[in-house]
Amino acid sequence: MTPTLIACSHGTSSEAGRAAISRLVTRVRVLLPDVPVEEAFVDVQQPEVGEVVDRAVDRGPVIVVPLLLSAGFHTRVDIARAVARHPGAAVAAPALGPHPLVTAVLADRVAATGLGADDAVVLAAAGSTDPAAAVDVAATARDLSAVLGRPVRVGVAAGTGERISAVVSGIRLQRSGRVVAASYVLAPGFFADVVARAGADATTDPLALDPRMAQLVAERYLDARRALHSGSAAQR
Template structure:
């Protein structure tokens, strides 16, 4: 039996938990016959290493991070969990950057009331890992041509420009309105920080959305091929 372990950050926010549960249900719907297990890197249980250890005896295990960018959790927590089982477990890249995520962000902004003259800031949680900022900038580059304007980035924590500072810079550059695109997967602490950063328009977090589940499935299938080319999924 091949197992997809959907590994998210974890949150104490009930709306955030519900959003992730819905996303995982969508993944299950797209992968009938594949076991989909849930795991976390923080806040909630079970921890990803525990789930990998439990599932790997039944067959190949592919951990798909339900995280938008590379960072400490992908490079340390998840990587360490699969490293104990070479040839039997692997981890895929994070969900972003991805063209489908750019579509989702675009649609969230449009629904929130984006106008043609608005400055746009892609607001991410942030990380101490510089790779996360690279991924967010790559995501902004995918989003920019869809919106027909420049997209700057801001972070709620970690290295890089704070979201509120990015908002002030946009206003200083002459923009009357600033739209913030929440580049977080689900409601929770970072979504609240983004909502309170001073934007005139704040698009909500991204999940649940079937397109995000499709990215997770794409990552899973690529992981299966890396791990066991003869395993079909």
């Protein structure tokens, strides 16, 4: 039986954010036409991920793909708790980042701002108090730095770490070029607004509407499905 893909995002009160996530999920459905795809959320919106998992496992195995860019509380607690209630029937894929596709999208968005030799780049993330999230964001910053061939600083909108606006201001005291904020958020909403207000000379768009993000969701699902099937075969 084909496992259900539950695309689990944070949830937002932003209509533009909801539309962006909905379009991302629609693209995933196009890429995986034979896979049942349902939406779930960890906050703000309904249905809650545990409720969707509980309902879907009645029809067969379930794979939750976090529409989240980093590991953290929502992956380690909310999503993990939802799948833990159904051992062997439900599994969770990793968060979307770090991943080469995410880095490629970020690099293309930054390049599209007309990045100059003297310009500085800040990876502007939502932030978290979870150390795992900081590790993932730092890894993405290193990957983006390698692609762009220049240092990439990290700034966060919330949680642990230096605030985006402070990073932008600090860079301006040290150099004359522009500051480009690479928006490391998935969809429009509160965190995207914080990034936009941080004072950078250019700010890239959230990532969800790039078609490669749907490819990444499909990849996370297919990898988890292979692992799920391998585990089932090993138990026979």
